[in-house]
Amino acid sequence: MARKLSYAKAINEALHQEMEHDPSVFILGEDVARMGGDFGITQGIWHKWPDRARDTALSESAIIGLSVGSAVCGLRPVAELMFADFVTVCYDQLVNNAAKIHFMYGGEASCPIVVRAVTGSGIRCAYHHSQSIEPWLMNIPGLIIVAPATPYEAKGMLISAIRNNDPVVFLEHKLLYNRKGEVPVEPYEIELFKAEIERKGDDITIVATMRMLDLAHAAAKELENEGVGVEIIDPRTLFPLDKRTIIESVAKTGRLVVVQEGPKVMGFGAEIGAMVSEEIFEYLRAPIKRVTSLDVPIAFSPELEDYVNPTMDHVLAACRSVMSF
Amino acid sequence: MAVLLRMPRYGANMEEGTLASWLAAEGDAVSAGDVLCEIEIEKLSNELEAPEDGVLRAILCPQGETLPCGAPLAVLAGADEDISALLTDVSADADVPDEVPGSGSGSGSGSGSGLRITPKALVLAEELNIDYRSIAGTGILGAITREDIRAWAGGKASAKAVNTKKPDELSKPAETSGPAGAANAVKPSESRNGARMSTIRKVTARRMMESLSGSAQSTIMMxxxxxxxxxxxxVLKPVFAADGIKLSWTAVILKAAAETLTRHPGIRTIIEGGELLTTYPIDIGVAVDVDYGLVVPVLRKLDAKPLKTICRELAAAIDRAGGIWDRKNLPRLLSIASIGYAECEVFHSDP
Known part of the structure; x- marks a missing residue:
């Protein structure tokens, strides 16, 4: 049975159900226990399982270090980074410990941690709380980078992430928390390494994640009136990437536009564009286009924040340019 | 994925084909490789196979009708798939079956037509003046790729297609057209006859040269x-004739060659990938002269077949040779050419 839940509530439900399902699961982070999380995502867990919900010191390095150690010893920690930007503080634990353990021990040890990280811009939180950190981590083989866009995906992919034996960084976009959608009551898993074709079309493939999908869908509707069919693909997991779905789509349409929140330089759009160009250059009818944020920090001023980020008009312009190439 | 099946082009000279019979009916579920219909071109008949699993949703060409290559024949799609757009397309281009899908600008990248070709393959095909519609695509979603076009054109096409990028290949067309032109000339002086080599002639020339350079040459006469x-x-000739079978010396020689090759594994040993490979079963090619070149159909497993069967298969292969150009069945061991009719005494061809 499904009913409408918010993205935030869907994540909360997944956490409750996994706590119930597996006694080795526990949560930790700043204010995640008594307070139920800064964004309210972990509400109710401490009341039910006081021993399995830990408020930590204001130290991301301690949160992830504790997670890695307990995971190697057999637990399944779900840590929260109140803002993904602070992944820099625990970068060593993630990059040099969590991502490497399975390989260093020849597969005999693993590190099944989930790091829930609140990402993205749009709520006037300024420089340190608005960044899109995907590319900071996509360059670290050993980490799985998940970026769900809907309440349905958020619940199913978090359950899959918790049950996965590798370290997963689970990105939650703060502007999506209030987004509502159909979510089944019962626990379910969504395959982690499978992109979703959200819309079918023959002329342009748009690859986008999380909040950028809204721009893609709005542009697709507009372009439909012009007789242009847009296919929209949400990779859902950014690393390892479901290349096949993207390649098959672009082989069909011959045109690719990547819509990405975050700076253009070295963003995941660059990787997807390079991958497509490398693998199926022959199929391209037009240059690959990226629609991204500007290459500047996200400013505090609401006007500037909006100016830095891509809009539907940018997506439309990119699509029209590849169609008229 | 709905697929529009079109009148195929078997061989470079085919312009039109007749739909002899449908072997599947509308609504039949078929699997990839199932024969859907028979198509006749002059004296030969070919089977059109389903390119993928699906349901034969619509038959667009009635039995007995003759249509140009590329004309729509049928729609293959999923049982519940919406094919209305495809059918609209068909009726729109019914009068212009030669329209090039995917070449238009703006919307509609040709992906709805059932025929896919990459933009770069399309450019190459146009440059080489190749009708690509019946070429089987090996790319993603069955798209025809540059490789497919090159394979179809016999490999020589690549030199022309990349002439701005690979200057080292530029000399190749001149090299091949020079000697070939000279060989075709009737007058004693060297002259170019001005005609472009047909694709099949290019392939014939290339294969002959490959065969020559790929084997150590020696000639034994006894x-x-x-x-x-x-x-x-x-004695046998009239006996076979009573069964409607034509016994020829070519068939006898095929049988003798098959026996010989079976008994002497050394002769049927080739070098492949740096290793010795003793081939089996015994497959032998038969050179057949057709109007526009030379084709070499391959007869299979001759060691296991009686002479009568060989006669029958030989007749069928010669009959088919006028239209079929099967790139997959290359003779790799032995080919037989019969030129007794030319009243020559010794025919020496190392290839």
């Missing part, structure tokens, strides 16, 4: 007493 064989031939 006399054999075939008095008994001639006697047997004379």
């Amino acid at each position: 006399d054999a007493d075939i008095t008994d064989l001639v006697k047997a031939y004379k």
Whole structure:
């Protein structure tokens, strides 16, 4: 049975159900226990399982270090980074410990941690709380980078992430928390390494994640009136990437536009564009286009924040340019 | 994925084909490789196979109708798939079956037509003046790729297609057209006859040269007493004829060659990938002269077949040779050419 839940509530439900399902699961982070999380995502867990919900010191390095150690010893920690930007503080634990353990021990040890990280811009939180950190981590083989866009995906992919034996960084976009959608009551898993074709079309493939999908869908509707069919693909997991779905789509349409929140330089759009160009250059009818944020920090001023980020008009312009190439 | 099946082009000279019979009916579920219909071109008949699993949703060409290559024949799609757009397309281009899908600008990248070709393959095909519509695509979603076009054109096409990028290949067309042109000339002086080599002639030339460079050449001539064989031939010929089978010396030689190759593994040993490979079963190619070049159909497993069967298969292969150009079945061991009709005494062709 499904009913409408918010993205935030869907994540909360997944956490409750996994706590119930597996006694080795526990949560930790700043204010995640008594307070139920800064964004309210972990509400109710401490009341039910006081021993399995830990408020930590204001130290991301301690949160992830504790997670890695307990995971190697057999637990399944779900840590929260109140803002993904602070992944820099625990970068060593993630990059040099969590991502490497399975390989260093020849597969005999693993590190099944989930790091829930609140990402993205749009709520006037300024420089340190608005960044899109995907590319900071996509360059670290050993980490799985998940970026769900809907309440349905958020619940199913978090359950899959918790049950996965590798370290997963689970990105939650703060502007999506209030987004509502159909979510089944019962626990379910969504395959982690499978992109979703959200819309079918023959002329342009748009690859986008999380909040950028809204721009893609709005542009697709507009372009439909012009007789242009847009296919929209949400990779859902950014690393390892479901290349096949993207390649098959672009082989069909011959045109690719990547819509990405975050700076253009070295963003995941660059990787997807390079991958497509490398693998199926022959199929391209037009240059690959990226629609991204500007290459500047996200400013505090609401006007500037909006100016830095891509809009539907940018997506439309990119699509029209590849169609008229 | 709905697929529009079109009148295929078997061989470079085919312009139109007749739909002899449908072997599947509308609504039939078919699997990839199932024969859907028979298509006749002059004296030969070919089977059109389903390119993928699906349901034969619509038959667009009635039995007995003759249509140009590329004309729509049928729609293959999922059982519940919406094919209305495809059918609209078909009726729109019914009068212009030669329209090039995917070449238009703006919307509609040709992906709805059932025929896919990459933009770069399309450019190459146009440059080489190749009708690509019947080429089987090996790319993603069955798209025709540059490789497919090149394979179809016999490999020589690549030199022209990349002439701005690979200057080292630029000299190749001149090299091949020079000697070939000279060979075709009737006058004693060297002259270019001005005609472009047809694709099949290019392939014939290339294959002959490959065969020559791919084998160590030696020629042995010896006399054999075939008095008994001639006697047997004379006895058998009317016996076979009574069954409607034409016994030819080519068939006899095929049989003898198959026996010889079976008994002497050394002769049927080739070098492949740096290793010795003793081939089996015994497959032999037969050179067949057709109007526009030379084709070499391959007869399979001859060691296991009686002479009568060989006669029958030989006749069928010669009959088919006028239209089929099968790139997959290349003779790799032995080919036989019969030129007795030319009244020559010795025919020496190392390839």
